[in-house]
Amino acid sequence: MTGTEVLAAVLVGLGFALLGVGVLSRSRSRTESLADILDLPYGERDVAVEPVSETRSPLVTDTIHLASRMVDQFDARGSMQTQLERARLPIRAGEFVVVTVCSALTVGLLMAAVTETWVLGLAGAVAVPFLAKAYVSRRIDRRRKAFEAQLPEALSVIASSLSAGHTFLRSVQMMCEESPPPLSEEFHRVVAETRLGGSVVDALDRMAQRLAIKDLVWVVQAIRIQQQVGGKLADLLHTLADFMRAREDIRREVDVLTAEGRISSYVLGALPVFILLAVQVTNPDYLQPFYQGWGLFVLGMTAASILTGFFIIRRMVRIEI
Numbered sequence: 001m002t003g004t005e006v007l008a009a010v011l012v013g014l015g016f017a018l019l020g021v022g023v024l025s026r027s028r029s030r031t032e033s034l035a036d037i038l039d040l041p042y043g044e045r046d047v048a049v050e051p052v053s054e055t056r057s058p059l060v061t062d063t064i065h066l067a068s069r070m071v072d073q074f075d076a077r078g079s080m081q082t083q084l085e086r087a088r089l090p091i092r093a094g095e096f097v098v099v100t101v102c103s104a105l106t107v108g109l110l111m112a113a114v115t116e117t118w119v120l121g122l123a124g125a126v127a128v129p130f131l132a133k134a135y136v137s138r139r140i141d142r143r144r145k146a147f148e149a150q151l152p153e154a155l156s157v158i159a160s161s162l163s164a165g166h167t168f169l170r171s172v173q174m175m176c177e178e179s180p181p182p183l184s185e186e187f188h189r190v191v192a193e194t195r196l197g198g199s200v201v202d203a204l205d206r207m208a209q210r211l212a213i214k215d216l217v218w219v220v221q222a223i224r225i226q227q228q229v230g231g232k233l234a235d236l237l238h239t240l241a242d243f244m245r246a247r248e249d250i251r252r253e254v255d256v257l258t259a260e261g262r263i264s265s266y267v268l269g270a271l272p273v274f275i276l277l278a279v280q281v282t283n284p285d286y287l288q289p290f291y292q293g294w295g296l297f298v299l300g301m302t303a304a305s306i307l308t309g310f311f312i313i314r315r316m317v318r319i320e321i
Contacts, residue, residue: 063098066094067094067095067101080093082210100129111125114281115280147182151216152245158172159235159241162233162237168200187207190207247321254321269307272306
């Protein structure tokens with residue numbers, strides 16, 4: 001591949017990357033503008049239409065609408081949008097698809113330009129959607145772990161506020177003011193839903209279903225039972241907090257014991273890919289037999305064996321508490 005072709009591939013890839021970044025930045029700024037407006041007291045100032053309205057170019061708008069229709073056809077239950085909400089990504093499912101496709105084209109072109117092999121470029125483009133899904137899952141997992149770690153202390157704060165004579169809703173508001181994200185963000189949404197006329201327990205139930213956290217589901221069930229049979233809610237929350245602290249200690253101990261296995265899976269999975277790219281860049285002619293005939297079959301079986309080993313190791317070190 002000549003220098004002109006490499007430059008053209010890089011420029012095209014950068015163009016797709018800028019398109020994806022533009023969609024993300026526009027979506028994030030629009031979400032922040034909406035949040036700022038919703039936090040204003042009623043009647044404080046007029047709200048401009050521009051910050052909260054769509055102002056994209058027709059090409060980008062049509063592309064996102066097409067991607068949204070495809071997502072609606074293949075994902076009727078809305079699982080992709082649910083995952084994005086759990087990851088707290090300020091982007092819709094159609095926009096996420098557009099950004100992923102642009103990133104796949106960018107990575108594919110860059111890989112093909114650097115390695116001078118269309119097979120590796122195609123492999124890089126195919127790997128991007130899986131990496132995007134893994135990124136969303138990783139964000140969800142990190143937010144879930146952070147929420148589970150903060151929940152016992154939050155329950156203790158709410159219980160102490162109840163013992164001091166505050167109402168349950170006021171106790172939740174005070175806890176939101178003192179707690180860091182992601183717990184404060186989710187409970188702030190609960191308070192906002194309650195201000196719109198809903199029940200606190202129903203808002204908590206929706207939050208538990210949205211986050212899919214077992215500890216939170218148990219808290220909501222315990223609060224519902226307490227409302228039906230009576231009793232001291234503060235004592236109940238203190239008991240739940242102590243129980244969750246014990247579970248969190250066990251989780252941390254399990255994470256420490258399985259850390260070596262998780263790191264091994266990443267190293268063993270990435271090492272063959274790194275060696276392949278290094279050899280391809282330093283000595284391209286050495287791997288030419290693998291890019292034709294039975295060599296493609298060998299590469300495919302090698303990739304399948306690497307992925308199989310990676311998922312087996314990850315499954316072995318994944319222990320549910």
